[in-house]
Amino acid sequence: MLRFHLSKSIILCFIVFGLAKSVFPQIQTIEVEPRNGSGNLEQILSSLQDEYGLSFFYQDSWMPQFPINLPRDTLALPQFLSQLLEPLNMGFISYDEHLIVVAPSTLLDQELVYRAPVEANTGRRINRGVVLGDSLNPVQGRYVRIEGRVIDVTNGNPLARAQMEVLDKEIGTFTDERGRYELQVPVGEHQIAIRSTGFAEFVQDVVVYSDDQWEIEMDLTAYRLDEVLLEAEATDQNISSTNVGISQLSMNQMRRMPAFMGEVDVVKSIMMLPGVSSVGEGSSGFNVRGGTIDQNLVLQDESPIFNTSHVLGFFSIFNPDLVEQVTLYKGHIPAQFGGRIASVLDVQLKEGDFRNFSGKGGIGAVASRVSFEGPIKKDQTSFVVGLRGSYADWVLRLAANPDVKESSALYYDANARITHRFNLNSILSLSAYSSRDHFQFSSDYGFSWGTQLIDVNWRNVLSEKLSSTTHAAYGDYSSKFFDPEGQDAFDLEGGINYYKVKQNFLFAPSASHTLNFGAELNSYDSKAETFSARGNDSGVAPQKVGKEQGREWVAYLNDEIALGDFISLSLGIRYSFYQQVGADSVFVYPNDQPRNELDIQDTIFYGSGSVIQEYSGWEPRAALRITLDEKSSIKMSYNRMRQYIHLISNTAAATPVDLWQVSTPYVPPQIANNYSIGFFRNFRSNAWETSLEFYYKDIEQLNEYKDIPDLLLNPHLETELLVGEGQIYGGELSIRKTKGIWTGWLSYAYARSLRRVRGDSPEENINEGDWFPSNFDKPHQINMVNTWQLNKQHSLSANFTFSTGRPITAPIADYTIGTHVIPHYSERNQLRIPDYHRLDFSYTIEPNIIRRKRLKNTLTFSVYNVYFRKNAFSIFFQRREDRFIPNAFRLAVLGTAFPSITYNFRF
Amino acid sequence: MINRSFIAVLMLCILFWGCIEEISVELPSNEIENLLVVDGQIHTGPGPYTIQLKRVAGSGLGAIQPVEQAAGSVFTASGKEEALQEVGEGLYLLPGNTIQGEVGETYTLELQIGDSRYMSKPETIPEPVQVESIRWQYVDKEFFTESNVVTTLPFVEIYIDTPVPEREDGPFFRWRTLETYSLVENPPPPPGSFSRTCYFTFPTNLQTVSIFNGEAFSEGRWENQWVGDREIDWTFSSKHVFSVVQYTTTQGAYTYWEQVQRVTNQVGSIFDTPPAAVGGNMSNSDDFAELVLGYFEAVSVDTIRTFTVKSDFEFRLAQPRCVNLGFFDPRQPAECYNCLLLEGAEVDRPPFF
Secondary structure (H helix, E strand, O other), X not given: OOOEEOOHHHHHHHHHOOOOOOOHHHHHOOEEOOOOOOEOXXXXXXXXXXXXXXXXXXXXXXXXXXXXXXXXXXXEHHHHHHHHHHHHOEEEEEOOOOEEEEEEHHHOOOOOOOXXXXXXXXXXXXXXXXXXXXXXXXXXXXXXXXXXXXXXXXXOOEOOOOEEEEOOOOEEEEOOOOOXXXXXXXXXXXXXXXXXXXXXXEEEEEEEOOOEEOOXXXXXXXXXXXXXXXXXXXXXXXXHOOOOOEEEEEHHHHHHOOOHHHOOOHHHHHOOOOOEEOXXXXXXXXXXXXXXXXXXXXXXXXXXXXXXXXXXXXXXXOOHHHEEEEEEEOOOOOOOOOOOOXXXXXXXXXXXXXXXXXXXXXXXXXXXXXXXXXXXXXXOEEEEEEEEEEOOHHHHHOOOOHHHHOOEEEEEEEEEEEEEEEEOOEEEEEEEEEEEEEEEEOOOEEEEEEEEEEEEEEEEEOOOOEEEEEEEEEEEEEEEEEEOOOOOOEEEEEEEEEEEEEEEEEEEEEOOXXXXXXXXXXXXEEOOEEEEEOOOOOOEOOEEEOOOEEEEEEEEEEEEEEEOOOEEEEEEEEEEEEEEEOOEEEEEOOOOOOOOHHHOOEEEEEOOOOEEEEEEEEEEEEEEEEEEEOOEEEEEEEEEEEEOXXXXXXXXXXXXXXXXXXXXXOEOOEEEEEEEEEEEEEEOOOOEEEEEEEEEEEEEEEEEEOOOOOOOOOOOHHHHEEEEEEEEEEEEEEEEEOOOOEEEEEEEEEEEEEEEOOOOOHHHOOHHHOOEEOOOOOOEEEEEEEEEEOOOOEEEEEEEEEEOOOEEOOEEEEEEEOOEEEEEEOOOOOEEOOOEEEEEEEEEEOOXXXXXXXXXXXXXXXXXXXXXXXXXXXXXXXXXXXXXXXXXXXXXXXXXXXXXXXEEEEO | OHHHHHHHHHHHHHHHOOEEEEEOOOOOOOOOOOEEEEEEEEEOOOOOEEEEEEEEOOOOHHHEXXXXXXXXXXXXXXXXXXXXXXXXXXXXXXXXOOOOOOOOOEEEEEEEEOOEEEEEOOEEOOOOOOOOEEEEEEEEEEXXXXXXXXXXXXXXXXXXXXXXXXXXXXXXXXXEEEEEEEEEOOOOOOOOOOOOEEEEEEEOOOOOOEEEXXXXXXXXXXXXXXXXXXXXXXHHHOOEEEEEEEEEEOHHHHHHHHHHHHHHOOOOOOOOOOOOOOOOOXXXXXXXXXXXXXXXXXXXXXXXXXXXXXXXXXXOOOOOOOXXXXXXXXXXXXXXXXXXXXXXXXXXXXXXO
């Protein structure tokens, strides 16, 4: 057996002095048959020498000693060698038809190195030739640790919760919130798949010699070329993660969903998820598993949002171009989240691009938007700004009715963020957000409301295993209800201020064990309701009703650990301590009778900062995942949650002037125990995901209202409130297709939301103390989301939704007082409006999606409510002047089809 | 005031995009018990004062039954008491011989119906507030027809101005508007024989509850309060009187009427306060859980009037109901020769007409 040993200098001689020349055509004629088994590189080269009469030149130290997989096809010799050597970051040069030099690629003249033709794109990106560690000193006898970050190559932003899987081994991990990961792998060749929501699956061949760092850049544009999938989660994450009742949506998914008036909308999109609904078309907020809208914690980059609506709920306040990812926790909620008892909607906005300037925008029928991002200092400081505004008034001008012509529905929102990387381990970002709505009906009435938000976020890697995130935010929500003209013109203003400070630590002793722990302070300062004259002609008497302030301190610990391959646990504990603080006055009522302002016995005054009321409690969280096999798992969770701030709203849908009320001696915290269990199974290489989940939730100290309460400008608000209990249960079946030309999901949810108020007196009972359905009780809900990626430029989407009509209270008798015929109503929520269903279509064209084009356009045609369904927004009863018995009427707000065109661009 | 805004918001949706259709709905089948309805008032005008007692057991006129053979009385904080007299089906009178409506006096109604005893919460008649001025104005109002076409109809709207004195509570107002008009019969054959004039008095805007809370107002005068409207038709072909009654009422009664206003103005929107049964100020002394509907109200009263004449609307009047051709015309409606055939006709001329 011939063995040739070359020194580095000899190779250089070949290259520098032109001694080398490529003679690939000559060796191209040699066909290498597939062969069984494997060996190390030196053994393989030796066998080739023997079979084909070749002479290989190399140094012993270049030869890896681990086994190498052989190509399985018959290949020409150059292709065979290329497939063999490229993963090892090596190459070859043929000097003549027999003499071949094999060496590390870095030592070879790249122009002479043979390269195999690029493999046709098959829907996933396969990169070759990443060598990790020191090839000259490969580790023996232990696993190698690979660590680093996964980032978006387009802007350098870390990708959280990206999944990494070593394909030939049962090894995998997820990146943390900073995009960091750690993998323990054996020395040798591997294929590592990286998957992240919104990106195409990315597979990388690697050769691992020893411990090393590897920063993985995922390319969004590659996704745009190849992507035909709508993925709510990384492939098989539904099986492998401990989370039950979690859903993720990327903006790419939302953009393809048909949208009302073509406006891509975060809140409306999540309503297509099982268990998420609203009380009616154009209503503010959303209901998760039968909860009220204030039981959802809505976070925009960790900062709470108190009103998510534009135009009273027809649109939401999140600028879709700036949203990175949306996560909805509706089952298991890790201990780092809290303060609400139904769900957490975590909306993460993107950071500015650290490398390139770019922009995005869209022009729609009623609103347009534009955003820019780019580096202030390359790779160190970036910015992103976005602005969105409506011009819906021109649509109103088309109306025949003069009152509508004079009406107005305008809004804007603006985002800005600066992010600075002190180094790879320390990143500081400063964000600001502002939104405003103005809604006026003719010269009669109007609303305006808005949110101002500023927050600072500092992420710090303290050591290899410990990182810290410090977040501080200040927010202001203000609302105004006004009558613009006349002697009774008025402004009624209210809202809430808050600040939040949160310190979170992430400790990851191993890839299978992470600990989140930290502390949080939320301070709520509800604004006084201020009623004042508007304009010089107004004669209304000013009024001011003070509102309360509260502080919520929290400490938490959440431990996620994998116990072997089959069991993983998420155990959390959260302790919340709440204080209502002065200055305020508290009315004292007799204990043995319903609270009535006429029975006030005393008034206790508290000075500024003094404690009025305290509440506290533990909030254990636990989730368990048992993997049955690689395709199926069972998950279960228990969560106890406490809520100290409540939206006082006695209308089915929230309005901008509803009151945010902190807990007081008369408004105790709401407490929920939430139990979930689910079975998850994937089919056909995770192309199909199915799940069946059941849940039960009991709620203590739920806010309810007396009949026809007087909530606004009421200094004795507690006299209108009742305390009850809630019971919510149901099941959700979901079938999701994540790969292929057609993707989407079909879900069915059965959900009941019941309440009971049993007081000591008839006045403190609702429906005689029996269970009754809440306003959000919609037992049956079916959602179907379909997207067909017809080709790279054309996609078609169709969504269908069905839900049981919501409960209402109906008249069951009439009587007269004087000349007035007065309806007598049934017990609460004994009737339902008709069932709701709707079909929407959208068709998206991306004419210049070619990757290297600077300007990329998208045109979306959508039709909302395709078959003109006159869904009942409500049922109401009115008596005609000539009749005694009232008639039932169905009001359909969007009772026709709404076509729209939206033009989106990015550059 | 605040609730109307939500209706307006809803109207925006309705007018631009929406549609309203009458549908058939199966109402809850659970029958209600016979609920007692008390409709009584004592006021600063001369007696007698009326109190109606009914029971309601469902929807429709047939479900309302008068309460007969009830015993009851009204007594005052100053120690007076007077019994009710049953004068008709469910209609009871307080003669006003012993008890009359006096400002500052407190009144309580007590009823004995079968084995049950009912009591009202005490009501004190507040100081009256006199309406300062009244006026009418002509307006063309736009309506959507069933085929969604805009049509214009002529209307008269009535407005008042009233002082709003500073008080510890209130003042609280409720308004009721009545119209009075006449119809002159055509002379029956032979020509020259006697023809009568009938007078008709009806409340306008039957379902509208007009109320005002002076606590939310700092100016001393409340102007341009709309209190009613009326489509212009044949009744305006002669004098047409509008009488506006201003009740200065108690906070309890104001709250009751505000709740009535909310449940009768329901448009079923998600911005409506969910409706509920409206309880009044009566209760069963032996069973506080029993819901008693209606209200026993103690109010002070002031009335102000305005009128229109034919010449005010010459340009908009429709065809008169009866045309005196000087001879009997069988094509004319029967009431043109006998006005008493019309509902509510009175031949006694009201003193203010």
